[in-house]
Amino acid sequence: MDTRGVRGVLFIPAVATLLAVLSLCGLCAAQAAVTWPAAVAHAAQFSPEARIVVLDIASGRLLASSHLAEAGRTLAAPGSTLKPLVLYSLIASGRWDPSRRIACTRKLNIAGRSLNCSHPAADPMDAREALTWSCNTYFAAVGGTLAPGELRTLLEPTGLLSPATFVPAQVTAVLHNPQTPDHSRLAVLGVEGILVTPLELAAAYRWLAIQIAAHPESVAAQVVLAGLQDSASFGMAGAASLGEVPVAGKTGTASPAAGTQTHGWFVGWAPSGAASTGLVSPGQARVVIAVYLPAGHGADAARVGAELLAHSPLRKVER
16 A cells, blocks of 8 residues: 555545444434334325324323324224124133134124125134134124123223223214124124224223233233234234234224125234233333224225334334
C-alpha cells in the first residue's frame, strides 16, 4: 500500500462506520414504523370493508382498529366462532367429555336448515379435531345437550353478551334463549338466535385467552388451545398462518337467513404459544385480533388476519 495515502486509508474506515450507523438508524426507523395501526391500515387496504379490532390481552386496551364505529354498530351471527367459547365452558365445568368421538357424514340438516360440513372426510372426531375442522355435526351434538337457558349461563362470563367500552352508541349482543334442542343446536353453531358485534367477540376471545393462560394444565385449556392452534395452522382457519406468526384462532361463516349473502369472521390471538409461555405477562405484545367481513366467508377473513399479522410488530419479533 502507498503510505502517502495514509489520510485516505484512515478515511475509508470512517466512511464505513458512518454508513453502518446510517444503516442501523434506517433499520431502527423502519422497525419503529411497524405498529399495530400501520398493520391494520395495510390490512384495510387489502380488504377495505373489513371491520378490524386489535386488543391487548393483558390490559384490554384497544391497540388499533378499522371501521371502529361500524364495528360497534354491527350485529351479526357469529357462526363457528362461538364453538370454542361453548366448548371451553362445558369441558371446564365437567359437562362434556372431550375424548368422546362423534362420526360425521358431512351432511347435516337442523329444523330445515342445511348445515353440511365442509371439512374433508374423516374418522369420528374428538373435541380437538372437531374444533380444528369446525365440524358442525360434532357441535350440533354438543348443543343438543344444553338445557333451556344454559347457553346464556355459559356465555355471560365471557363478556360476549355485554357491551364493550371502546366506542359510544354501540349496540349490544342479542341472544334469544333456545327452548328446544334444535334451537340450542342452531345457536351453538352460531347461525340462529344470537347476534354479536366484532367488539364483543374480540372481548370474549380475550377472556378465553386469559382463562387458558390461567389454567394451562386443565383439560379444557389444553384441548381448546390445541384445537385453535391446529385450526389456524392446517385446519379451517389455516389461511391465517400465511402471516407467518403463530396464531390460534377460529373462522366463522353465517348469513341472516338461509340462501342470503354470507358474512365472514376470523378471531384469535397471537403469538399463540403454549399458555405456559406467559400469554398475558405484562410488557409482552400479546393480542387478540377480530376481523369481520360484511360479505364473504371465514376463510376470507382469515386471509385478512394473515395480512394484518404479516405487517405487525409480532412479525418483527418472530423474525
